[in-house]
Amino acid sequence: MTVAVLGAGAFGTALAVTLAQNGPVTLWARDAAHVAEMQASRRNDRRLPMAELPENVSVTAEIEAATQAPVLLLAMPMQQMGGFLTAHAARLAGKTLVACSKGIDLTTGRGPTGLIAAACPDATAAILTGPSFAADIARGLPTALTLACTEDCEALQARLSTPTLRLYRSTDPLGAELGGALKNVIAIAAGVVIGAGLGDSARAALMTRGFAEMSRLALRLGARAETLAGLSGFGDLVLTCTSAQSRNFRFGQALGAGEEFDPTTTVEGVATAKAVSVLAQKRGVEMPIATMVAALSEHRITVSDAAQALLSRPLKEE
Structure with a gap:
């Protein structure tokens, strides 16, 4: 099960670093200049300079390449997520979309999984949330999070868990996103x-x-x-x-x-x-x-x- 992280902020970068322990990861950023910097230095000096990108993390600004993975982690600011989902709904159809943002959309009043369901009804919506700082995850410090989805997500839980990132399943994505x-x-x-x-x-x-x-x-x-x-x-x-x-x-x-x-x-x-x-x-x-x-x-x-x-x-x- 290949994974892509869409959004190269501190949290998205940290997730890419830790999930690379389980297999190849694609990290997408919309800014081509930022991507070129990360490709050259193998670090995200703008957002998370303390973490080195593992060899099996590929960084790209091409949304077509990033969305080839069946599991996409949406690690972008909450107020940008609705526009992103609407703009790329066709290529996100049928994917497993895991929201990694915390908030409520000002325009619609929806949370992350609500935005996913509205824009991409054929996708499987989930949310990854809980007590976590990007620097702790990237350093490999022990962290526990909630992975919430209305459907069975045991396989997803296994793919997104690492020796230091422990995920607990929930079937209450609404509660998980409201808490966050x-x-x-x-x-x-x-x-x-x-x-x-x-x-x-x-x-x-x-x-x-x-x-x-x-x-x-x-x-x-x-x-x-x-x-x-x-x-x-x-x-x-x-x-x-x-x-x-x-x-x-x-x-x-x-x-x-x-x-x-x-x-x-x-x-x-x-x-x-x-x-x-x-x-x-x-x-x-x-x-x-x-x-x-x-x-x-x-x-x-x-x-x-x-x-x-x-x-x-x-x-x-x-």
């Missing part, structure tokens, strides 16, 4: 707490109440509670709310401290917070933390006002 998307919003809020100097106790409280928000919306949309309590939900929440390796956490930290953040860095939680606020309102789900993150990200409210608004909410049972 929603935790980014809470990670921004956790960063704000630390950046504003509100302390670790406040962060722990925010993570706990944030998980309650995640669960409320996910269950309303049809996800399973055990999925949210697993790697793709609670596990990923813990990682991204407690480590500066998380871009969402770092963005929130800068926001809380009143500092500028690199505008070229993709922060999926910003778009997700906006999409979630709209979705929660439509579904009648109370999500005060996500709503505050959306307002903070758009500079419609100050950090102190956001904290006061959350702390002054009516007292209630847990």
